Structures are given as structure tokens and as C-alpha cells.
Amino acid sequence: MHIWVDADACPKVIRDILFRAAERTQTPLTMVANHPLPLPGSTLIKQLQVPKGFDVADDEIVSRIQPGEILVTADIPLAAEALEKGARVITPRGEKFDTGTIKAKLTMRDFMDTMRSSGIHTAGPATLSPADRQTFANQLDQLLR
Template identity: 80%
Template sequence: MQIWVDADACPKVIRDILFRAAERTRTPLTMVANHPLPLPGSTLIRQLQVPKGFDVADNEIVARLDAGDILITSDIPLAAEALEKGARVLSPRGEQFESGTIRAKLTMRDFMETMRASGVQTGGPASLSPADRQAFANRLDRLLRQ
């Protein structure tokens, strides 16, 4: 098992939680991004830098994921592909994506994208709260113990 991170949009506070968890549990962690990221000096933590482009990082993650791996992403289509491969998927807000509910989330995402494309102002996600950070850390710990 290893942890994969869709790192281009992963908040720094979540990356820090991931770094500590990887070290504590001795779990390999790979940050996938299209730009260099500051990483702690650790043999367990590495970056896979991919070229810029639409879904390049997502495609690389899906190609390398194995069943039982953990993926950290807020990208719902990527989460759906990872679940199909048998990975466990967690958002930076601590929400665990599940096979039984991912289709509904994809439908809602597509609906909201259509609304935005038609000019409706939907607003962005709320700032990451301390409760979100705690929920993420707790859920990650549970996944790493399984």
C-alpha cells in the first residue's frame, strides 16, 4: 500500500498532515504535480513531476494506482477512476469517496459545471476549516490502520 496525492491543488496544511502520517506509519507517499513542490527529506516521500496539461497528472496517477492504495484528491472524476481500480479515496476535507455514491457526486459535479458554463455564479468551496483538517487527519489514520 502507498499513498498517492493529486498534489496540484492539495492545501499545504493537508500535505503537512500527509508527510507526518507517512513517516509515522512508514507508508510510501507520492506527490503528483506539474510543478516542483517542497518536500521533507525522507526516503518515504517523493514527487512525481508530470508535464502540464489537461488530466496529465490524473492519468499518471490512475496508471500507477494499485488496489488498496490510498488516493488524496478533490477531483471527483479521478476519484471515480481510482475507486474502479480498488483504491481508497479521501478528499482533503476528510470525505471518503465510496463506490456506491460516486455516480451521484459525478452527476452533481456535471450539473454544477453546466450551471457555471451558463453564467450562474455558484461560488467556490469554503475555506478549509480546523474541523476539516481534523476530519482529514482522523479519516487518514483510520485508512492507514486498515
């Protein structure tokens, strides 16, 4: 078991939950980002720093992730690729992606991207709430069991 984190956009509060969970369950965790991140002193928690560039971190995660491992990301195309490899995927808000729902998520993402490209302004994601943090922690615990 291994936890992979698409860390460039992962909120600090979620990183802290991940660090505690990795230590508690003795699960290796790798933060993949294109810039240095502050990490706790732990042999279980590592950073894989990748060069800056479009999808460089995503490509690195996909090349390394194994079936049954956990990926934390809000990136829907990355989630789809990880699911194809047999990984389990959760967003920083605690939403689990699976093979039965990912196609609909990709379709909606592409639709919203088309709307933004045509000049229609869409709202970004809501601020991460205490309920979101709790949902994430609960879902992560469930995946780690």
C-alpha cells in the same frame, strides 16, 4: 500500501499532515504535480513531476495506482477512476468517496459545471477549517490502520 496525492491543488496544511502520517506509519507517499513541491527529507516521500496539461497528473495517477492504495484528491472524475481500480479515496477535507456514492457526486459535479457554463455563478468551496483538517487527519489514520 501506498499513498498517492493529486498535489497540484492539495493545501499545504494537508500536505504536512500527509508527511507526518507517512513517516509515522512508514507508508510510501507520492505527490503528483506539474510543478516542483517542497518536500521533507525522507526516503518515503517522493514527487512525481508531470508535464503541464489537462489531466496529465490524473492520468499518471490512474496508470500507477493499485487496489487498496490510498488517493487524496478533490477531483471527482479522478476519484471515480481510482475507485474503479480498487483504490480508497479521500478528499483533503476528509470526505471518503466510495463506489456507492461516486455516481451521485459525478452527477452533481456535471450539473454544477452545466450551471457555471450557462452563466450562473456558483460559490466555490469554503475555506479549509480547523475542523476540516481534523476530519482529514482522523479519516487518513483510519485508512492507514
